[in-house]
Amino acid sequence: MVGRSRSFGETGGVCVSHGTIATGNLMKLHPVLLSALYLGLAGCEPASPPPSAPAAGESSVTALIGATLIDGTGAAPLADAVVLIDGTDITAAGTLADVAVPEGARMVDVAGKWLTPGLIDAHVHFMESGRIYTKPGQIDLTHLVPYDEEVAWMQQRVPVTLTSYMCAGVTGAVSVGGPRFEYEVREQARARPNAPDVYVAHGPVTLVPAEILFPPFDGDMSVRSVTDAASATETIRQGVEWKADLVKTGYLGGPFAEHEADYAAVHEAIVAESAVHGLPVTSHVTELTPARALVELGVDSLQHLPLDAPLDQAFLDLAKARGVVVAPTLAVWKRNFLDIYDRSFDLLPIEERCGDPEVIASWYEVDDLPTPPPEVMEMYGAGITVAAANTRLLLDAGVPLAAGSDTGNLGLLHGPSLHYELKLMADAGVPPADLIVAATLNAAKIAGQAHRVGSIEPGKQADLLVLDADPLADIGNLQTIDQVMKSGVLFDSATLRPPGG
Ligand SMILES: [Zn+2]
Numbered sequence: 411m412v413g414r415s416r417s418f419g420e421t422g423g424v425c426v427s428h429g430t431i432a433t434g435n436l437m438k439l440h441p442v443l444l445s446a447l448y449l450g451l452a453g454c455e456p457a458s459p460p461p462s463a464p465a466a467g468e469s470s471v472t473a474l475i476g477a478t479l480i481d482g483t484g485a486a487p488l489a490d491a492v493v494l495i496d497g498t499d500i501t502a503a504g505t506l507a508d509v510a511v512p513e514g515a516r517m518v519d520v521a522g523k524w525l526t527p528g529l530i531d532a533h534v535h536f537m538e539s540g541r542i543y544t545k546p547g548q549i550d551l552t553h554l555v556p557y558d559e560e561v562a563w564m565q566q567r568v569p570v571t572l573t574s575y576m577c578a579g580v581t582g583a584v585s586v587g588g589p590r591f592e593y594e595v596r597e598q599a600r601a602r603p604n605a606p607d608v609y610v611a612h613g614p615v616t617l618v619p620a621e622i623l624f625p626p627f628d629g630d631m632s633v634r635s636v637t638d639a640a641s642a643t644e645t646i647r648q649g650v651e652w653k654a655d656l657v658k659t660g661y662l663g664g665p666f667a668e669h670e671a672d673y674a675a676v677h678e679a680i681v682a683e684s685a686v687h688g689l690p691v692t693s694h695v696t697e698l699t700p701a702r703a704l705v706e707l708g709v710d711s712l713q714h715l716p717l718d719a720p721l722d723q724a725f726l727d728l729a730k731a732r733g734v735v736v737a738p739t740l741a742v743w744k745r746n747f748l749d750i751y752d753r754s755f756d757l758l759p760i761e762e763r764c765g766d767p768e769v770i771a772s773w774y775e776v777d778d779l780p781t782p783p784p785e786v787m788e789m790y791g792a793g794i795t796v797a798a799a800n801t802r803l804l805l806d807a808g809v810p811l812a813a814g815s816d817t818g819n820l821g822l823l824h825g826p827s828l829h830y831e832l833k834l835m836a837d838a839g840v841p842p843a844d845l846i847v848a849a850t851l852n853a854a855k856i857a858g859q860a861h862r863v864g865s866i867e868p869g870k871q872a873d874l875l876v877l878d879a880d881p882l883a884d885i886g887n888l889q890t891i892d893q894v895m896k897s898g899v900l901f902d903s904a905t906l907r908p909p910g911g
Pocket of ligand 1: 533534535586816
């Protein structure tokens with residue numbers, strides 16, 4: 411019989427922040443653009459070492475037995491499933507009748523539970539903390555907290571930030587560009603057992619001059635500005651040197667359109683050079699005409715959605731034919747552009763539990779925020795309605811969707827706010843089965859990692875969630891996390907809370 415076994419507990423992984431925060435100056439910016447942070451070391455040791463190797467005669471295999479398996483591919487759920495894990499990888503997944511459990515395997519009874527792949531956020535920025543001080547371009551509070559102080563806060567806060575991801579069941583995060591700090595967070599994550607995999611996009615590569623978008627981040631720029639096809643090719647080569655996982659580009663439009671006349675030629679060069687190095691290209695776009703052009707030029711995925719018009723059939727057909735994955739990023743429009751000003755957040759339970767409490771506290775630290783004029787707020791409100799409708803059009807057309815929170819922007823929490831994005835996508839009409847694929851395999855596709863993560867299949871990395879309730883009945887049940895397995899190591903969710911969370 412299957413016995414209940416202990417999970418590899420991770421205790422004391424709590425990294426307490428040191429340093430105080432200052433309030434200072436921040437910059438401003440266009441909604442979705444970027445965020446950044448720069449590295450930082452935080453004196454925080456991994457709580458407990460990874461499990462030791464099995465003794466002689468003992469199997470190295472862990473068997474999760476009895477749950478309903480939702481594998482992330484969109485396949486029908488499988489009751490009474492068995493998943494075998496050996497080392498960091500999944501070696502088998504199927505029914506008890508199909509999968510032979512090796513003698514001596516460590517048996518974990520998960521009967522009555524649900525298994526899904528670990529979640530992957532397709533759009534984050536570590537260069538933005540989510541704190542009220544993190545985007546001086548939008549809300550300038552640099553007289554309270556200078557931007558350099560906010561940067562320093564982000565740098566020392568990385569261990570807590572990474573813990574929040576694991577707490578929320580997010581075992582992968584796609585950084586869509588920023589300063590070198592994004593790469594440094596990746597290194598810190600790799601050094602910790604209780605951290606998500608971080609995939610870093612080189613970029614954002616843009617024709618818009620960096621200095622009008624973001625202030626310098628610890629001496630580095632937060633975008634990779636180019637002037638023509640040759641310099642675009644050059645920056646992709648730089649990203650290859652830095653071991654980028656993908657490339658982020660974009661057409662910003664709006665007030666920046668005057669800089670972007672040559673975006674087609676630049677994107678042609680970017681797509682060509684990225685292909686040489688096997689790097690997928692993901693692009694920011696919020697207008698229909700450039701969205702169509704970017705897809706025609708060969709980008710692999712889109713971040714955000716056209717907000718200026720309903721998607722037409724020609725675009726939908728093209729996107730589907732090209733297999734372009736689209737991450738609508740609905741959460742950022744609502745939280746960053748509307749809710750932040752009157753603090754009307756409808757935080758999910760998992761955001762309260764797993765979000766960084768210091769980030770949440772910051773939203774209430776300043777009484778009088780400079781609020782955009784009513785007509786601008788109305789424009790944002792209208793944009794959200796269009797985004798939701800366009801999300802539904804993509805779904806109905808069969809264009810693959812990915813879940814990306816754009817976390818780091820104001821009002822969003824590293825880790826758990828992916829669940830808020832899923833809530834808004836559900837409200838837009840996306841069914842739970844599609845949402846699970848959006849937050850797992852399709853997000854992995856954006857990062858070019860679908861061969862390695864994003865589903866529970868033999869040969870994949872063993873990143874998965876053990877849930878108390880059925881996420882196919884209600885996507886909110888993805889929040890009922892009992893245990894999180896990352897690279898074959900099982901953590902009880904109670905050990906993954908951020909300090910004070
Ligand atoms: Zn973004």
